[in-house]
Amino acid sequence: xxxxxxxxxxxxxxxxxxxxxxxxxxxxxxxxxxxxxxxxxxxxxxxxxxxxxxxxxxxxxxxxxxxxxxxxxxxxxxxxxxxxxxxxxxxxxxxxxxxxxxxxxxxxxxxxxxxxxxxxxxxxxxxxxxxxxxxxxxxxxxxxxxxxxxxxxxxxxxxxxxxxxxxxxxxxxxxxxxxxxxxxxxxxxxxxxxxxxxxxxxxxxxxxxxxxxxxxxxxxxxxxxxxxxxxxxxxxxxxxxxxxxxxxxxxxxxxxxxxxxxxxxxxxxxxxxxxxxxxxxxxxxxxxxx
Amino acid sequence: xxxxxxxxxxxxxxxxxxxxxxxxxxxxxxxxxxxxxxxxxxxxxxxxxxxxxxxxxxxxxxxxxxxxxxxxxxxxxxxxxxxxxxxxxxxxxxxxxxxxxxxxxxxxxxxxxxxxxxxxxxxxxxxxxxxxxxxxxxxxxxxxxxxxxxxxxxxxxxxxxxxxxxxxxxxxxxxxxxxxxxxxxxxxxxxxxxxxxxxxxxxxxxxxxxxxxxxxxxxxxxxxxxxxxxxxxxxxxxxxxxxxxxxxxxxxxxxxxxxxxxxxxxxxxxxxx
Numbered sequence: 001x002x003x004x005x006x007x008x009x010x011x012x013x014x015x016x017x018x019x020x021x022x023x024x025x026x027x028x029x030x031x032x033x034x035x036x037x038x039x040x041x042x043x044x045x046x047x048x049x050x051x052x053x054x055x056x057x058x059x060x061x062x063x064x065x066x067x068x069x070x071x072x073x074x075x076x077x078x079x080x081x082x083x084x085x086x087x088x089x090x091x092x093x094x095x096x097x098x099x100x101x102x103x104x105x106x107x108x109x110x111x112x113x114x115x116x117x118x119x120x121x122x123x124x125x126x127x128x129x130x131x132x133x134x135x136x137x138x139x140x141x142x143x144x145x146x147x148x149x150x151x152x153x154x155x156x157x158x159x160x161x162x163x164x165x166x167x168x169x170x171x172x173x174x175x176x177x178x179x180x181x182x183x184x185x186x187x188x189x190x191x192x193x194x195x196x197x198x199x200x201x202x203x204x205x206x207x208x209x210x211x212x213x214x215x216x217x218x219x220x221x222x223x224x225x226x227x228x229x230x231x232x233x234x235x236x237x238x239x240x241x242x243x244x245x246x247x248x249x250x251x252x253x254x255x256x257x258x259x260x261x262x263x264x265x266x267x268x269x270x271x272x273x274x275x276x277x278x279x280x281x282x283x284x285x286x287x288x289x290x
Numbered sequence: 291x292x293x294x295x296x297x298x299x300x301x302x303x304x305x306x307x308x309x310x311x312x313x314x315x316x317x318x319x320x321x322x323x324x325x326x327x328x329x330x331x332x333x334x335x336x337x338x339x340x341x342x343x344x345x346x347x348x349x350x351x352x353x354x355x356x357x358x359x360x361x362x363x364x365x366x367x368x369x370x371x372x373x374x375x376x377x378x379x380x381x382x383x384x385x386x387x388x389x390x391x392x393x394x395x396x397x398x399x400x401x402x403x404x405x406x407x408x409x410x411x412x413x414x415x416x417x418x419x420x421x422x423x424x425x426x427x428x429x430x431x432x433x434x435x436x437x438x439x440x441x442x443x444x445x446x447x448x449x450x451x452x453x454x455x456x457x458x459x460x461x462x463x464x465x466x467x468x469x470x471x472x473x474x475x476x477x478x479x480x481x482x483x484x485x486x487x488x489x490x491x492x493x494x495x496x497x498x499x500x501x502x503x504x505x506x507x508x509x510x511x512x513x514x515x516x517x518x519x520x521x522x523x524x525x526x527x528x529x530x531x532x533x534x535x536x537x538x539x540x541x542x543x544x545x546x547x548x549x550x551x552x553x554x555x556x557x558x559x560x561x562x563x
Contacts, residue, residue, distance in 0.1 A: 005386065011466055012385030016393070019378035019437055026412070026434035027400055033411035094303045099296055101304050107546045108307035111314050114545035116495035118513035119534045123313045126320060126527055132329040134316050163313060224404040227497040231517050245406045252410050253502065262410045269407035276402040 034269070037262035045256055056263035066264070068239060069247040073271075076158060076229075076243060077222040083162045084218055085211060088169025093203070095170070096177040113167035121231035124160035150240045153233050157241050161228050165221070169214045176210040177203070209283070216279040223272050244268050314538075321531035328527050343532035353533050355507045356515035361540075363428050363500075363511055364493035370433040371440045371489045372482065379444035380470055384456075400438040405498045416503050423505040431503065432493045439492075440485050447481030448474065487544055494541060512537040 041052040060066045091109060098105055115123065127134045128146035136143040146156045180203070188198045226245045229235060235242035235250065242250075245268055252261030320328065322339040347353050381387050382394065412431055413422075421427030451474060459469045475482070500511045510518075516537050519530050 009386050009388055012381040012387035015377035015381035015385070015466075016387055019374040019441060020393075022374055022430075022434045023396075023400065023437060026415075026431060027403060027408065030408035030411035030415065031403070033414075034407055037410055091307075094306070098300055098303055100300050103549075105304055105307050106549060108304070108311045110545050110549065111311045111542065114541040115314065115538050116497075116513050116541060118495075118497050118517050119538045120313075122516060122530055122534045123317045126317060126531065127313055129527070132331050132527075134312070134331075134334075137331050137334070163310075220402050224406065226406065227513070231497075245404070248406050249409070249498070252413075258410055258414075265404075265406045265410060268404050272402055272404050273399070276399070 031269075034262050034265055037259055038266045040259040040262075042259035042262075043257055052259060056260045059260070060263060060267070065239065065242075065247065066244075069242050069244045069264075072154065072241065073223060073243040073245075075154065076161075076225065076241075077219060080158045080161045080165075080222050081215060081218045083158070084166045084169050085215060087162070087166045088214065089173055089204075089207065089211070091166065091170035092173035092177055093199075095174050109167045109170060112164050113171075115164055117164065117227035118231050120160055120164040121228050124156070124163070125232055128156055147233055148237055150238050153237055153241050157229050157232055160232060161222070161225065164228075165218060169218065172210050172214045173207055176207055180206055212279070212283055216276070216283070219279070220272055220276055223275060224268070244271070317531045317534055320528060321535050323528060323531075325528055343528040344536075346526075346529050347532045347536065351519070351529070351533065352507045352510070352515050353512070353519075353536060356510050356512045357536060359425065359507075359509055360494055360511040360513075360537075363425055363432065363509075364490045366425065366429045367432040367436065367493040368486050368489045370429060371436045372486060374433065375437055375440035375444055375485070376482070377470075379441045379448055380474060382441065383445045383448035384453075397438045397441055401442065403435075403438075405435065409498060409502055412499070413502055422503055423509050425509055427503050428500060428509060428511070431499050432496060433489075435496075435499070436489045436492050440489055443485045443488070444478070444481060447478055447484075451477045483548075487548060491541055491544060 038056055039051060039053060040049065041055070042049045095102065095105055095109070112120075125147070128136075130136065130143060130145055130148070133146070135146065144152060146152050184202055185198065188202055193201065224245060225243065226249065229241045229243060229246055230249070233241045235246045244264060248261050248264035248268060250261075251257045251264055255261070319336070321343055322341070323336040323343075324338065324340050325342065327336050382390065387393065416422045416427050416431075419427075421430070455473050455477065456469050459473045464472065494511075495513060496511075497513045497517070500514050501517065504510045504514055507515075516530070516533055519526070519533060
């Protein structure tokens, strides 16, 4: 028996090894390397490469552009995730109530989610066009400079992101709704519960866990978001849509500050992992309570 | 609700969802609009439709080569991720792998990994290995990035296959590989399809790595080519619209056409437990 078990362990290890090797070489090792890079002054074009200890981080602490990017990241994340959750639940409830044409409804909803983020950025760039964009045509006569006005650019980016990712939340909630047994609703009806009471007492509590999970996925994605703002606004105007990820990217590959840019990347890394950890604790707490 | 009211409600929901999809349909319409009418709105509808933009994109731009690159990179990424992920998922679901707890934690943690965190070291790595601007470089980073999710999904699907099916095969004298090939893979086909589609979509849509590690039409994928779409004097909105439609054709076909597999995959990862 023990010999068989040992053989099984060896076989298990053998089967895991190739995947493990790939993950170590292309995720774990670069993950450690980036920490090392962030402790250096490294500007390849000037052949600068020396150890700088925590200089990059010390600079960040007093860097207004960094704090602006942190604020933008926070605003973008909170607002887009909140909108996605509210709209997603609404869309899921609407789909669930649908008797006929569900496949078509689902297809229309998923169309936005199918768009690659760069395509979504191009779609909205055209919708926001000052003269010929659909939004300004609908505003008839009071055109807005969506992507050029510093106070409008971030909302415009958020709208584009919400449009593309809300269906993901909707689909998760819709699937959860499908798994709620019909008897539960029949029982509520027998007890004389109205539609609102049913929604508040049965539907929403049962959606709780999946909503938390959807919020986790969406928050992590929003914190890491890059494509939509990089392509739509490039971080502008006046850096009003520059998130931490965009700031890190520009530092790395436009200003070619490999060490400093890596330090900003590490901040994003720590932020994302911290948020993921907090959510998972929350999720685990709910499981125990349930 | 009365049947008539029910029908009205159904139609209202469909209308609302059609309105939601307008950004896509507007771009679709733009891609067929004559050049002269692009900036002349209203009217919203053009006087006629033209294929001119598609002709420009297909004959004069780098988009066709980018489509080939994307198709190649995404297909190879999917195959590599499955080849690495399937055995690992089987071992995690069924065999006593040493340190399994830590391994699972690492896999979950790496699905949260931000790409920006590894883009600078990977750039140096690609340069050192002369993999910049090649399919191989992109396939390697895409596959390794998609791997945790692939393993996670497949392990979930494998756990659902009754152990008895495998035991029966073992009694018949089948080894591990034969069991995987003849018992697991057939029962797992829908799960493999979901994981494969999600990996393909990830690779097709991915921008940050593709933008950083490519430098020419030799390896530029569609999102990169679209983001860099050139305009000579003014922005060629019609051509960009046509290019966007070509870039989103495979994902739309996959997402809308194969709803079942895809939604199944998403749900397997999220809804259960």
